[in-house]
Amino acid sequence: MPEMPELEILCEGMRARILERPIERVAVHQPSVVKTFYPPMTALLGQKIIAIDRRGKFLLLLLQSGDHLVIQLQRSGWLDYRVNGEEATELDAVTIAFDDSSAIVVVERGSRRRANVHLVKELSAVPFLSGVGLEPFDDNFTAERLFEYLQSERMQLKSFLIDQRFVAGLGNAYTDEILFDCRLSPFKITTTLTFQESQNLQSAIKKILQEGTAKLREIVGDKILRCEEHSFMAIHGRSGQSCPRCDTPIAEIRYSDRSTHYCPKCQSGGKVYADRRAGPLK
Ligand SMILES: [Zn+2]
Known part of the structure; x- marks a missing residue:
């Protein structure tokens, strides 16, 4: 995607x-x-x-x-x-x-x-275009707005980030990277985030997208991007490999057409979720 x-x-x-x-x-x-x-x-x-x-x-x-x-x-x-x-x-x-x-x-x-x-x-x-949420690099994408959105609907954090009504442009891979960066569990419920966590999430979204864009630009050079490129990612697609921060093996939850990667130690208090307990992500 x-x-x-x-x-x-x-x-x-x-x-x-x-x-x-x-x-x-x-x-x-x-x-x-x-x-x-x-x-x-x-x-x-x-x-x-x-x-x-x-x-x-x-x-x-x-x-x-x-x-x-x-x-x-x-x-x-x-x-x-x-x-x-x-x-x-x-x-x-x-x-x-x-x-x-x-x-x-x-x-x-x-x-x-x-x-x-x-x-x-x-x-x-164009259907759904006008309903697209905040662009992460626009001035109105603030920690306050993000916090309001998080409080507005009770859902798992990863599903919230992928849902285009709130924050624009995120998908399966970058959300894994963002949540790892700010040490939040993909399964955390949006309404339970503190304002501080919302602030950390807002910074991580901007940082990871900025870094990702810069890395892609470097990889592509004067050519054209031919497909998704995740080679530089810290945890997405790295199931079983060591967490770059704490060496714990990266955990993965597979769904029919996507998967979620997270570090149990850095992001979920040591908890490794079984597929059935995590519930389906949108
Ligand atoms: Zn870790």
Whole structure:
């Protein structure tokens, strides 16, 4: 699942390559991925993309006409960049090709086809976009606001962080890293956090996202990000390896399509949770 740092780096790579290029060809290979009918996708022909931004996990491509192409990659989608000669794959969902034969391709790597594309006149027409919560690098993302949100709904902390209504852009991997950084259990109930813990969480969110983005930028260089990159992470994906802080083996809870990693000593008072006790995370 691409999260904010990956989407930021993807946006940077796309900006350097496709801005202001006339769109010459549009092909929809998986019609169910395109969620809007008007304007039709053919309205992209001859247009140029003049700005590329991100809001939460939505990619926002602004066209010269004022229309917006909004792409949500969800759990297993990706936005590929292809240059002339690179072959199409059966995972391709939507291809938008430019006058120099380069193309951006929305790819759905999963079987459930959750990635989606909206072509709209107004961003307000895109479901869930207006409900996206605070951007971690905006001034209004304060410890006070976060504390209010934490108190507003009783849920497990990791589920809260992944829920896009509160904090924008986080997913499964970065939330593991954030909670490890501020020594909070992923299973802690939101309403039980103290203000101090909420402050620590707010700082950790900013720190981990900032560091992650910087590391990805370094890894990618002048290339384009091709997939999620977790190699630099402290605990996510490191089940059974030593905690970098205390040497305790990192614990993991597996769900059908994701897993949570945490250090029992640093984060849950020594407690190792059994899968059935942790309950399903959203
Ligand atoms: Zn530890």
